Amino acid sequence: MPTEPPWTPSDAVGEALHVLRMNGTFYCRAELRAPWGMALPATPGCLWFHVVTSGSARFEVGDEVVTLAPADVVLVPRGEGHVLRDAEDSRAPDVRSIPHTWHGDRFASIRHGGGGALTTTVCGAVRLEHPMAERLVAMMPDIVHVPVSPLTARLQDTLRLxxxxxxxxxxxxxxxxxxxxDVxxxxxxxxxxxxxxAARTGWLGALADPDIGRALALVHADPARDWSVAGLAHELALSRSTFAARFTALVGEPVMTYVTRWRMLVAHDRLRAGDTTVAAVAASLGYRSEAAFSRAFRRVVGTPPGAVRARPRDEEGLLVGA
Structure with missing residues (x-):
């Protein structure tokens, strides 16, 4: 009998969110009176978020401008530099030059601007450090603007807490x-x-597909298993040819190419943590030979596994360089 995954196939996208591992959260509440503005520097590897809780704001990345109303959400998935201000001609100094009141190591508040209309915002930055999270971020556009909706309205409860x-x-x-x-x-x-x-196309769309999403969920849950096209097709009660064709069409690459790529993403994540060996990671992913694992890793990642080191945890200064 096929082995059921620990979640329903239709919720493979939910599983993608469930495994997000966040590190280095920075959170800031701002009271801003017109005229006001602030420039946030590029922070590679960080996902930024901004929520306007009252008033309005002008959000700028390069030539793109988004006007934010209360309960609007904007995400900067890959940490590009950006500007927030009340109006096009308002000065926007580097946010690190604006005085912050700290309420802990990672949480601050600011009061900034002149004596005009009030805008309040919540912003923050996180690092997402799971292979699925990194793939999710890679598929997102440079800017994600989510206008007010029943889902964004629920953010207000979390913000109040x-x-x-x-x-x-x-x-x-x-x-x-x-x-x-994190929530x-x-x-x-x-x-x-x-x-x-657009979030329901490509890999994300494949996650949401009842059959292919289940196949992805199985691989993600147990990357060390000796997967094959025939074995996964059997789990889904599909013919091998039908499954292989649908998988490639939705995911954009053949089944076993994806399985190997996923294993190498997991391996990279474990090696980057710095508390294991190449041999141990190879064995944990089902490789009987460290040499075979190393060849696959170099082919997919582009560097030998021994070259991967723990990434610096610069949790300070995500926003203000503290």
Whole structure:
């Protein structure tokens, strides 16, 4: 009998969100009075988010401009530099030059601008450090704007809980805020997936497919298993040829190419953590030979596995260079 995955096939996209591992969360609440503006520097490897909770804001990345209203969400998935301001001609100094009031190592508030109309915002930055998360971010556009909707309206409840934790500064508050900020990002990604038809194409569209999504879920759950095209087709009660053709059409690459690529993404993630050996990772992914694993890793990743080192955890200064 086929082995059932630990989640329903139709929720493979939900599983993609479930495994997000976030590191280095920075969170900031801002009270901004016109005229106001601030420029946020490029932060490669970080996903930025901004939510306008009252008033309005002009969001700029390069030549692209988005006007944000209350409960609008904007994401900058790959950390490009960007500008927020109330009007086109308002000065926008580097945000790191604006005084911050710190409420912990990762949480701050700012009051900035002149004496005009008030805008309040919540912004933050996180690093997503799971292979599925990195692939998800790679598929996202440079800017994700999710207008107000029932899903984005729910963000307000999470924002209120974060605000209470910041204001009360009780023991354990920073841990609570960190986890709430993680929830906030997942809610934003969920809103984007529901809002943008482009999010339902390619790999993400394949995750949502009842059959191919289940196949992907099986591979993601157990990358070390001795998968084959025939074996996965059997799990889905499809013919080998039908499954192989549908998989390639939806995912964009053949089944076994994807399986190998996924294993190497997982291997890279484990090696980057710095607490294991190449031989141990090879064995954990079902390779009987370290040499065979190393050849596959170099072919997919472009570097030998021994060259991968733990990525620096520069959790300070995601926003302000503290």
């Amino acid at each position: 974060i605000a209470l934790e910041v204001e009360e500064t009780q023991p354990g508050g920073e841990a609570v805020i960190t986890r709430l900020a 906030l990002v997942v809610q934003m990604l969920r809103a984007w997936l529901a809002h943008d038809p």
